[in-house]
Amino acid sequence: MHAGHIMAGLGGASGGNGGVHAAGHGGEHAEAAGSVISHSQSRVDGTTDRAESVMQLMGKRDGEKADGQEATAGITRRRALWIGGGGAVAAGAAAFAGRDALAHWWWRLPGNAKPRTAGAVDHRGAQWIAASPENYRRADRPADYVIDRVVIHVVQGSYATALDVFRDPDHEAGAHYVVRKDGHVAQMIRELDVAFHAGNRGYNERSVGIEHEGFVDRPESFTDAMYASSARLTAEICRRYGFPADREHVVGHVEVPGTDHTDPGPHWNWDRYLRLVRAELRKPPVRARESPPVGKG
Incomplete structure (x- = not known):
């Protein structure tokens, strides 16, 4: 267990004015390496998981006929409606994911960032x-x-x-x-x-x-x-x-x-x-x- 962040004293791990402990505070690299929370922003927000889970569910339901069997010839009107509805849900999930990601990045577009004074x-x-x-x-x-x-x-x-x-x-x-x-x-x-x-x-x-x-x-x-x-x-x-x-x-x-x-x-x-x-x-x-x-x- 590390007591703090910086191993104090001359001649520390990296020498100089107080050696820096290799673990540091735990930056972006440490966060990803430690698997505390994924480095991927979409994984942090869960947006990718939401969209993927819908797509996986659709694939599972629609792929009931497997091993190369024909799966489209026998599609009923009810089944087609389900597929269409599932597509809309997936599209909605993807749109939600895109909106969520946009909320974290829109400010990078010219003119959107808060003014900063040096x-x-x-x-x-x-x-x-x-x-x-x-x-x-x-x-x-x-x-x-x-x-x-x-x-x-x-x-x-x-x-x-x-x-x-x-x-x-x-x-x-x-x-x-x-x-x-x-x-x-x-x-x-x-x-x-x-x-x-x-x-x-x-x-x-x-x-x-x-x-x-x-x-x-x-x-x-x-x-x-x-x-x-x-x-x-x-x-x-x-x-x-x-x-x-x-x-x-x-x-x-x-x-x-x-x-x-x-x-x-x-x-x-x-x-x-x-x-x-x-x-x-x-x-x-x-x-x-x-x-x-x-x-x-």
């Missing part, structure tokens, strides 16, 4: 430090994928190490945010985009990932400033996308289906954290999307 952040006060494009997938959330989760991570290393590896294209993983022990927040991937942080494609598409500096076995990692800052961030995300601050919608990486990580670990105080998040939600909302960049890394 260096803009979603969380007021965050510092923009861009992750490598290899560590996330450009998207148009929540128009193409509904966001209804926050996933809490612990770096298993320092804030600087997290920034380094998420800027490394070979890491193939990254989170939307990194929170330092003094409460400072870096945003590395826009919430619009799908970060490779959860090791599960479906969770990546529906969630925002928040990394926290520290180690799962060191309770002193989780400072008052970190809890307060992270809670403000999570409250903003809950409010922005309209989901509740509870343990179904705010989860640890360990709780993601198919994960082999244990973060945020036994010392993360969930009761305290959710109290802070809910207290923030009781405050008047602050407009945060497309805030001017605080700084660049």
Whole structure:
């Protein structure tokens, strides 16, 4: 079981400033290789399965005369109507599949994507430090994928190490945010985009990932400033996308289906954290999307 995401310390698995664990956060490649959810988008949505199941059912019913026997000469009017109806169902399923796929890709057509400002952040006060494009997938959330989760991570290393590896294209993983022990927040991937942080494609598409500096076995990692800052961030995300601050919608990486990580670990105080998040939600909302960049890394 992996405690976190980044094996900290010089002379790690890949050397340099904190060796990167081979498993990383579990990006697109890890998701497919681990068979948590298929890499094929149609398999994720189930659209291919729906269309194929109709076609298979039609073939089974209409192929009752097998082994080369003539199957068309004896078709009755009732049977022909069934076949026609089955064809309509199949066509409808295919149309549904196409519509579903279009919902995830229409924004790529010229003029459909949401406007983006270079260096803009979603969380007021965050510092923009861009992750490598290899560590996330450009998207148009929540128009193409509904966001209804926050996933809490612990770096298993320092804030600087997290920034380094998420800027490394070979890491193939990254989170939307990194929170330092003094409460400072870096945003590395826009919430619009799908970060490779959860090791599960479906969770990546529906969630925002928040990394926290520290180690799962060191309770002193989780400072008052970190809890307060992270809670403000999570409250903003809950409010922005309209989901509740509870343990179904705010989860640890360990709780993601198919994960082999244990973060945020036994010392993360969930009761305290959710109290802070809910207290923030009781405050008047602050407009945060497309805030001017605080700084660049």
